[in-house]
Amino acid sequence: xxxxxxxxxxxxxxxxxxxxxxxxxxxxxxxxxxxxxxxxxxxxxxxxxxxxxxxxxxxxxxxxxxxxxxxxxxxxxxxxxxxxxxxxxxxxxxxxxxxxxxxxxxxxxxxxxxxxxxxxxxxxxxxxxxxxxxxxxxxxxxxxxxxxxxxxxxxxxxxxxxxxxxxxxxxxxxxxxxxxxxxxxxxxxxxxxxxxxxxxxxxxxxxxxxxxxxxxxxxxxxxxxxxxxxxxxxxxxxxxxxxxxxxxxxxxxxxxxxxxxxxxxxxxxxxxxxxxxxxxxxxxxxxxxxxxxxxxxxxxxxxxxxxxxxxxxxxxxxxxxxxxxxxxxxxxxxxxxxxxxxxxxxxxxxxxxxxxxxxxxxxxxxxxxxxxxxxxxxx
Amino acid sequence: xxxxxxxxxxxxxxxxxxxxxxxxxxxxxxxxxxxxxxxxxxxxxxxxxxxxxxxxxxxxxxxxxxxxxxxxxxxxxxxxxxxxxxxxxxxxxxxxxxxxxxxxxxxxxxxxxxxxxxxxxxxxxxxxxxxxxx
Numbered sequence: 001x002x003x004x005x006x007x008x009x010x011x012x013x014x015x016x017x018x019x020x021x022x023x024x025x026x027x028x029x030x031x032x033x034x035x036x037x038x039x040x041x042x043x044x045x046x047x048x049x050x051x052x053x054x055x056x057x058x059x060x061x062x063x064x065x066x067x068x069x070x071x072x073x074x075x076x077x078x079x080x081x082x083x084x085x086x087x088x089x090x091x092x093x094x095x096x097x098x099x100x101x102x103x104x105x106x107x108x109x110x111x112x113x114x115x116x117x118x119x120x121x122x123x124x125x126x127x128x129x130x131x132x133x134x135x136x137x138x139x140x141x142x143x144x145x146x147x148x149x150x151x152x153x154x155x156x157x158x159x160x161x162x163x164x165x166x167x168x169x170x171x172x173x174x175x176x177x178x179x180x181x182x183x184x185x186x187x188x189x190x191x192x193x194x195x196x197x198x199x200x201x202x203x204x205x206x207x208x209x210x211x212x213x214x215x216x217x218x219x220x221x222x223x224x225x226x227x228x229x230x231x232x233x234x235x236x237x238x239x240x241x242x243x244x245x246x247x248x249x250x251x252x253x254x255x256x257x258x259x260x261x262x263x264x265x266x267x268x269x270x271x272x273x274x275x276x277x278x279x280x281x282x283x284x285x286x287x288x289x290x291x292x293x294x295x296x297x298x299x300x301x302x303x304x305x306x307x308x309x310x311x312x313x314x315x316x317x318x319x320x321x322x323x324x325x326x327x328x329x330x331x332x333x334x335x336x337x338x339x340x341x342x343x344x345x346x347x348x349x350x351x352x353x354x355x356x357x358x359x360x361x362x363x364x365x366x367x368x369x370x371x372x373x374x375x376x377x378x379x
Numbered sequence: 380x381x382x383x384x385x386x387x388x389x390x391x392x393x394x395x396x397x398x399x400x401x402x403x404x405x406x407x408x409x410x411x412x413x414x415x416x417x418x419x420x421x422x423x424x425x426x427x428x429x430x431x432x433x434x435x436x437x438x439x440x441x442x443x444x445x446x447x448x449x450x451x452x453x454x455x456x457x458x459x460x461x462x463x464x465x466x467x468x469x470x471x472x473x474x475x476x477x478x479x480x481x482x483x484x485x486x487x488x489x490x491x492x493x494x495x496x497x498x499x500x501x502x503x504x505x506x507x508x509x510x511x512x513x
Contacts, residue, residue, distance in 0.1 A: 266472065269472075272473070295425075295427055300431065301427070301431070310434045310512065311473055312430045312433055312434055312470070312473045312475070312512065313427075313430050313431060313434040315473075316426070316427075316430040316469055316470075316473060317426075317427045317430060319465075319469045319472075320425070320426030320427060320430070320462075320465055320466065320469055323465075323469070324465065345472055348472075349465075349468055349469065349472070352468050353465070353468070356464060370461060371461055371462065371465065374454060375454075375457070376454050376457045377457065377461075378447065378457060378460045378461065379460065379461050379464045
C-alpha cells in the first residue's frame with residue numbers, strides 16, 4: 001500500500017474532471033491501450049441528478065463521465081454480475097460498490113481477473129429527489145440551474161452556471177431530514193481499500209487527486225498510465241497523508257454515532273407490517289443473486305397472494321440468507337414502495353455478526369463469510 | 380392452559396432422536412407438547428425452517444443435534460451452531476423472545492437430558508405464554 005498524488009495531462013479532462021481528473025485519465029489509458037473492453041462509469045443523462053451507469057467503449061466519450069455525481073445512488077456490483085461477466089471492464093466504484101463486487105467474487109459470480117476497479121472515496125450519496133428538494137429549500141436556488149455539486153469540508157456545495165458557489169453544512173441539512181441517504185449516514189467504510197486504487201480529494205493539494213494504491217494491479221495501473229503519458233504523479237507530503245486520514249476518521253466517528261442512535265429504533269420497528277411482498281428489495285439487492293432458485297419463491301413460502309406476507313417468513317428468510325453480507329448500499333430502501341427502512345435492520349444484523357465473528361461484509365479478507373465456511377468452529 | 384403450548388422439535392436422526400427414543404423406551408415422562416420432526420442432521424436445518432415454524436403457530440422451536448465432535452457427517456453440527464446464532468439475532472428483531480428458540484446437543488444415550496430439556500423448555504414457554512405475531 002502506498003500513496004501518490006496524480007493529475008491528468010489532458011487539458012480537457014483537467015477542466016471537466018474533479019480535482020485533477022486522474023480517474024478519467026486512467027480510464028482513457030486503459031481503453032486506448034486495449035487493456036479493457038469498456039469502462040463502466042456514471043454519465044449524467046437529463047441533468048446532474050440523473051447519473052446513469054454507462055458502458056463507454058470509445059475513449060472520446062469518456063469526458064462525459066468526468067466530474068462527481070453525489071445525487072446518483074447507483075449500484076455497480078449486480079450490473080457487472082448480470083451483464084458484463086464475460087467482458088473485461090474497468091469500473092469506478094464507491095465503497096459500497098466494491099464491497100458488493102467483493103461479496104460477489106466470494107460467491108464466484110464475478111471474476112476478479114477481468115475487472116479493474118478504480119475506487120472513489122465517498123462521504124455519502126444524496127437521493128436525487130431529496131437533493132432537488134433541499135437545494136430549493138436551503139439554497140434558494142432553482143435545482144435546474146445547478147451545473148455541478150460536490151461535498152467538501154462537511155458542506156454540500158452547488159455550483160451555478162456563472163461560477164458562483166453556495167454551500168450548506170451537511171449536518172444542518174441532516175438535522176432537518178435532508179442531506180445524505182440514511183444508509184450513507186450510517187456507513188463507516190469511506191475509502192474503498194479493496195479496489196485496485198482508491199482516489200479522492202481528501203488531503204490532496206488543489207488540482208491533484210490523492211490516490212491510495214491498494215494492490216499490485218493498482219500499482220501497474222498507475223505506472224502504466226504514467227509511462228504512456230496520461231497522468232503525472234508526485235509524492236504526497238506527510239501533512240496530506242495525515243489530513244486525509246483525519247477526514248476519514250472524523251467521518252467514521254460520525255457514522256458510528258448515527259449507528260448507535262438509529263439501531264435502537266430497529267427493534268421497535270412496526271414498519272415491517274407495511275410490507276406488501278413485492279420482492280423489490282430482493283430483486284435490487286446486489287448480494288442476492290440466485291433469484292431463479294430463491295427460497296422465497298418455493299411453494300412452501302408462497303402465501304396466498306391476497307394477504308400481506310408475515311414479516312418473519314419474508315424478511316426473516318432474506319435476513320438469514322444474506323444479512324451477514326449486507327454492504328449497506330441502501331438500494332432496498334430506495335426501491336421499497338412502502339418506504340420501509342429495510343437496510344437499517346440488515347445493516348444492524350451485519351454489525352451484530354461483526355461483533356461475533358469480526359467479519360465485515362466486503363471488507364474482510366476472509367475467503368468466505370464464516371457462515372459458509374466448512375471449518376469446525378463454533379461462533 | 381399450558382397444554383396448548385406448541386413446540387416444534389427438529390431432531391437429528393443419529394443423536395437427539397435416539398435420545399428421545401431412549402427417553403421413551405425408558406418411560407421417562409416429558410411434556411407431550413413437542414411435535415418431533417426427524418431430520419438427518421442438524422446441519423440440514425435452515426433458519427427458514429425455524430421462521431416457518433413460528434409463522435405457522437409454534438410457540439417454541441427446539442433443535443437437537445449431536446455433541447460437538449460427534450456429528451455423523453463430521454461437521455454438520457458446527458454449521459448448525461453458526462446458523463443458530465443468526466436465528467437468535469433475527470427472531471429478536473421480530474419481537475419473538477429469544478427464549479422461544481432453543482438448541483441443545485443430546486446424544487442417543489442421554490434420554491434423561493432430553494427429558495430434562497423438554498421440561499425446562501416447556502416451563503419457559505408456559506411462563507411466556509402463547510406467541511402472538513402481529
